[in-house]
Amino acid sequence: MSFTQAELDYLGSQVLGRLATVAPDGTPQVSPTGFRYNAELGTIDIGGHNMARSKKFRNVAAGSRAAFVVDDIESTKPWKVRGVEVRGDAEALTGATAPAGLPGTPGEIIRIHPRRIVSWGLGESEPYRVNARSVASSRSVKTRNRRR
Amino acid sequence: MSFTQAELDYLGSQVLGRLATVAPDGTPQVSPTGFRYNAELGTIDIGGHNMARSKKFRNVAAGSRAAFVVDDIESTKPWKVRGVEVRGDAEALTGATAPAGLPGTPGEIIRIHPRRIVSWGLGESEPYRVNARSVASSRSVKTRNRRR
Numbered sequence: 672m673s674f675t676q677a678e679l680d681y682l683g684s685q686v687l688g689r690l691a692t693v694a695p696d697g698t699p700q701v702s703p704t705g706f707r708y709n710a711e712l713g714t715i716d717i718g719g720h721n722m723a724r725s726k727k728f729r730n731v732a733a734g735s736r737a738a739f740v741v742d743d744i745e746s747t748k749p750w751k752v753r754g755v756e757v758r759g760d761a762e763a764l765t766g767a768t769a770p771a772g773l774p775g776t777p778g779e780i781i782r783i784h785p786r787r788i789v790s791w792g793l794g795e796s797e798p799y800r801v802n803a804r805s806v807a808s809s810r811s812v813k814t815r816n817r818r819r
Numbered sequence: 820m821s822f823t824q825a826e827l828d829y830l831g832s833q834v835l836g837r838l839a840t841v842a843p844d845g846t847p848q849v850s851p852t853g854f855r856y857n858a859e860l861g862t863i864d865i866g867g868h869n870m871a872r873s874k875k876f877r878n879v880a881a882g883s884r885a886a887f888v889v890d891d892i893e894s895t896k897p898w899k900v901r902g903v904e905v906r907g908d909a910e911a912l913t914g915a916t917a918p919a920g921l922p923g924t925p926g927e928i929i930r931i932h933p934r935r936i937v938s939w940g941l942g943e944s945e946p947y948r949v950n951a952r953s954v955a956s957s958r959s960v961k962t963r964n965r966r967r
Contacts, residue, residue, distance in 0.1 A: 698906055701904060702904055
């Protein structure tokens with residue numbers, strides 16, 4: 672299990688995240704997307720209308736890794752933000768079996784295998800806490816603990 | 820002028836965006852940040868608490884370009900989303916003069932010079948319209964129209 676229960680609860684409560692990929696020339700791209708946690712694989716599955724024709728899908732197909740952030744402002748007075756960021760290897764898939772309820776063109780998904788998870792502002796904990804750690808990818812057992 | 824008035828109005832109405840940068844090993848990173856449009860330079864200026872010690876700042880200092888998206892869900896019934904994405908060259912600056920009101924540690928900013936702007940769902944236009952175009956960077960007059 673890569674995610675904490677607080678992170679899973681939060682991911683399940685949110686509608687959109689923002690996905691970052693990298694074009695072959697090194698330029699990042701970022702856009703809002705629907706998503707679901709894939710409990711069977713431990714991945715974040717990302718869908719969208721005509722996903723397979725999108726720039727983000729082509730970036731991943733060309734070898735880009737991905738980062739995905741889900742966050743919101745819990746309150747403005749006092750200022751409280753919370754969220755989860757995931758970085759990892761990514762797959763651009765067609766004909767995939769995605770979690771129920773994933774929006775977008777059926778079967779066309781970007782699947783992120785978490786290697787690094789950072790979360791903040793989740794749970795009832797005070798003071799404000801950041802939880803950042805490397806995790807074993809579901810696709811490979813090679814951990815990358817050299818990165819903090 | 821790179822941005823349309825509708826885009827500037829929208830950017831001025833929103834509190835947070837999400838910034839994507841790329842680590843030297845090619846892994847993207849994405850996180851929520853405060854921002855202001857810098858009208859004098861035509862840039863997006865991004866601030867944050869202890870910005871100069873952040874991973875995004877170090878990524879940009881190491882040569883990463885940046886992408887930044889500001890978006891929200893205008894309504895769920897009917898489903899209406901809107902936003903602006905900017906991609907471009909980026910600078911990691913300390914001691915910078917930033918627009919008034921930019922949150923974060925004073926003077927420590929990431930400054931994005933737009934080269935590509937994509938917006939959607941802005942203005943009163945029907946049907947839903949995407950406005951995507953390359954723009955001349957404020958730092959260089961070399962346009963990159965080869966990218967659609």
